[in-house]
Amino acid sequence: AACQTWLRARSSSEQSCRTERRSAVNKAVMIQIRHALRRAPLLTQTPLSPAFISTGPQQQDGTFYEFRTYCIHPHLNAAFLKLTSEKISLRTAHSELLGYWSVEYGGLNQVFHIWKYESYAQRAAVRAALARDPNWMEEYISKAMPMLSSQDNEVTYLVPWSTIKKPSKEGGVYELVSFQMKPGGPAVWGPTFQGAVGAHSAPGYAHPVGVFHSEFGLLNRVHVLWWYESADHRASIRHTAHSDPRVVAAVRQSVSYLESQKNKLLFPCAYSPLK
Incomplete structure (x- = not known):
């Protein structure tokens, strides 16, 4: 015990x-x-670098490009183009027009135009000035608006690796190709997309005027504006390019991030800065 x-x-x-x-x-x-x-250290004391949390290259320049598409009543298409030709100077007196085109293929009775702005404040000031401009309102807007069946716009930025490159000569045609990319931004699809554009432009198959990324409108959309000497020149170039192993390989890598795409063939109007 x-x-x-x-x-x-x-x-x-x-x-x-x-x-x-x-x-x-x-x-x-x-x-x-x-x-x-x-x-x-507290998180508020040591904020993360923007480069660390970014989804891709940052837009450092405030300059943006407004894409506008107008659909015209078919029987008034010629009248609208004539009126715009006569009165476009009233509009360009307020801000810079990059280009103005009539859509030939990919959309009927449409015009497409691009306006350049240095900031949203500048655009707001331009719109306010236009609303106060009696000549613009009476001689153009009051006559043009009844001719339109719809209007659409989109705010875009140039992608960081693109600049506006005017064609070496006038008299050609333009193709606007719009790509709907998978969500994620340039950090996801940027390198492969740049490779696909470069595979077409580096050998001289096509001239890229600019590559734009949507900011307002349908998001995750990228537009490439190409220039060709003619519609037949485009057809011939595409046939040659799609037989090039470099182009085929680059496109195959890029399409893995692609959801859909569409295009339009554009004829520049006589008053378009890009001709």
């Missing part, structure tokens, strides 16, 4: 020691954690 009593006492003592040791260890760990938290 005395032996059993001694064993029970010893077991109880050992258990008590183990409990005390665990308690001491836990206390020491908590003290270390508190010290570490005190030494750690």
